Amino acid sequence: MADTRKFDDQYPVPYFAPIDELPEPLPTDAAIRGSKHVLKHGTGRRIVRVGHQIGYIVVEYIQGRPLNDVWEQLSDTEKTSISTRLRGTFETLRSLPSPGYFGCVGRQPLEECVFWTRPDDGNVEPGQINGPFDSEEQVNHAFVLKYLYNNGMPAKAAFYRRALPRVFRNHRPIFTHGDFQRKNVVMQDDGDVVLIDWESAGWYPDYWEYCLAMFACGNWNDDWNEWIAKILDEYPTEISPKTPSAMFLIERLVSIPILASIWRTTLAGCLNFWRRMSGVLGWQPKPPIGAALEDERKPKQPAGPDLNEQKTPSRRPRVVTYHPIPGSWERKLHPEWPEERFQIPDEAPYGTVYYVTRGAFIGVGATARIEKTIEGAVVKSPKRDPYDARRDSENRRKMRIEAEVYRRLGDCPRVPKMLAWDPETCCLTLEYFERRDLALYMRGMEPPDYDENGPPAIDDATRRRWAVQTAQALKALHDANVIHSDFAPRNLLLDAALNVYISDFAGSSVDGAAYMVCGGPRYTAPFWTFSKPPERADDLFSLGSVLYLIMTSTEPFADKDESDVIKLFEAAVFPDTTGVDCGHVIQGCWKGTITTVDAALRLLNAIYTTCADTDREGWVQDQCANAQQRAT
Missing domain, CATH: 1.10.510.10 (Transferase(Phosphotransferase) domain 1)
Structure with a gap:
């Protein structure tokens, strides 16, 4: 799909075109400078040059300021004018014919963070999590797979598999910017506004733009949330905790059912639902560089506040993502892997905690991560949290409680055998059972x-x-x-x-x-x-x-x-x-x-x-x- 207008009647201007459909040869700098009319008019800014040897895109430079820098100084009349223009922009996007799939241009995988997987991960089939998808049912299935990919609990994944289709259904693919925030809106000197940062754009479910825009607001610190409703069509069912299945998502994610009755009557609950759902699926804001390392091979960090000596930011991230680093046990299974794969990076993105695996992943809960060793035992390791010393200490305390219970029960035949306990790392090694738990068995759920x-x-x-x-x-x-x-x-x-x-x-x-x-x-x-x-x-x-x-x-x-x-x-x-x-x-x-x-x-x-x-x-x-x- 391309804009039919041309540079000097010679070069068609690509408009969201796949790279293999860009015109050849691409326009020269002189042609670009001579095409002011094309670049000045129209809703979107056109891609006018794409690098081949190096991945880059040449676009028009927009003279102006990000909308988040000027929003508080604007009058209601000015905000109304901007909102009207932005709504027109999104209506133009929505009018683009749907290709009939959920994915990026040219039937490519979705670029939104929710669908990301590691490119070198051989455990994920291409397109299984990041698409493209032919139906919303496949999109919902990808959410569940991504949750499992992020070390989620199989039992909870089973609940999501049942609940998500009750909320996310009957949505059509529409062209979506994918990161609508004020920082990605440039207000020009003449008062016009331009959307920038299209790296996640593609055909997403029609609720996607609104829900992500609301989530990106975080706390309601000003009136921007209300103006979003004037710019985008609202999807209260998809973001509201008032639907039964969405309500239960909140209850299960925070493990406090009583909060349901509170959040039913609070608008903050709407944001909480999407924030929690995004945490399950692995979405997080684009972060500054911080440091959050969890590595038992390095000198042990004491529990409690001392853990924060690792250049920890003062503000806790909304979502903490745990990223596995292969442990020494995997060297035996993968002798061909390079040494760098076993090394923890010196710095981690803000909100990321690296940890060294002790075995194959089984599950993760609020307190601990569960892995199966190559010897056939189960290791429960406390989830470390350099961003929250209290939570980090609490997880270790709970592991000590669990070890004490196993000690009291001794060799009781109705309890797994405690094979080892490390009081320094608070790691517990237990007997492994092949059938997993009764809840999974009763549903007929088998790995993988x-x-x-x-x-x-x-x-x-x-x-x-x-x-x-x-x-x-x-x-x-x-x-x-x-x-x-x-x-x-x-x-x-x-x-x-x-x-x-x-x-x-x-x-x-x-x-x-x-x-x-x-x-x-x-x-x-x-x-x-x-x-x-x-x-x-x-x-x-x-x-x-x-x-x-x-x-x-x-x-x-x-x-x-x-x-x-x-x-x-x-x-x-x-x-x-x-x-x-x-x-x-x-x-x-x-x-x-x-x-x-x-x-x-x-x-x-x-x-x-x-x-x-x-x-x-x-x-x-x-x-x-x-x-x-x-x-x-």
Whole structure:
């Protein structure tokens, strides 16, 4: 696509043209200088010369000032005039015929940061994350893949795979600038305005321009946010937390469900949603150079404020991105890799933390990164944060709590074995289980892509064994004076023989310590708050929901939004368990009539006396008790 006007009736002017369609020969400097009329008129500035040996573009020089430098001095009348002109510019862009795909000009991959991957990364197929895409469904799938690419949790990726299509749907590809901020608008001396910095431009979903422009505003420090609504069509559904799936994205990302009711009535929540979503997908503002290094091979940095001695900027970035550097273990797998690949750069972009891998990536949470070593063990390493000494220290403290819980549980058969603990780095080495966790298994999700294939076929004997083993695992914790506080399927691991093990104690309450985490609304007791005193009854409520999943292959109120689940639980309305052989145990956990896990376990054992594993499970229960006595 090109502008038909010519330089001196000889050279067509490329207008967003692919480089292989630029006219040959390109205009000379004399031709450019003689084409004032072409360069002066029209919405966009034309590309007039492109380097071949070196990548560069020659464009017209715009005499003026960035709009962000003059905005506060402008009157409402002047702002209205500028906004009207900018809206006309964007309407012209929107009128460009859609090529029928989401991508850059010439059906090239999208250049927006959200879709970036490392060019030398052999783990990503070309176009899988950065496009081009033929449908919005493929765009949403790319979001999920990018989240996994950024070391995201497979279980959370499964949620995004379900939730994103409910918000991002029925959008058409339109030509988009991709970085609409005042700094990219030049106000000329004659009052005209020109858009610059088109490096991310392409055909994106029609909500993209508005949502990124709102996100780029950050806090509402002035009135620019309101003027964006006059320049661009608004997409409140795509950026608002009021939609059920978007609301749950906020709740899950911050792990505090109560904030949902607050953000529903605050405009700041709109920005929070897009900011959080951008963090998941890996977007971050173009940064100055800072320093944020995490390398266990270098001299150890002490925990706490001393970590900030690494030339750390005083302002914390909105998004901290963790970038892996291959560890020594990968030298054996990739002897052909150059030495530079194993080196941490001397400086990191602001907001980036480099870390040295200890094994193949498995997952990452709020506290720790999880990797599988070549020896077949699991290593949990605390997420270091040079930008926030308090958060960095807190992550290490939680790892110490987890190590203490494993120490108390000793060799309990319902808990992964603790193979090693490094008190200096706060790294924990544990037994690895091939089947991953119960939540993934119940959805039929298998590596490497974790597509959701639906509940697998599970025989009654397995369900009964899981019910007893799950109660045994919780009993082991309570006997050690530990309240898990996040007793959910994602924290119940399965070995190759499909036996259950409890894990993830970084946020657990030990000896009555205050709550630090909670499960999702389907596994959290009614009226739960972080300020309430920890009690075993909260874990028992979670046990009821876990048993319901085990026996039915569905979560409690799986057909309802989580905000509705909270209301139902608070009204003492629970799913029907008629026909479930341990239904009265589930109801007792939910309603509080079962007050100890010992009572729940006795009832389960009484129900399943015909189960072939009954004698074995009684032995396991004795072994858990003996292990705790030895640990004590």
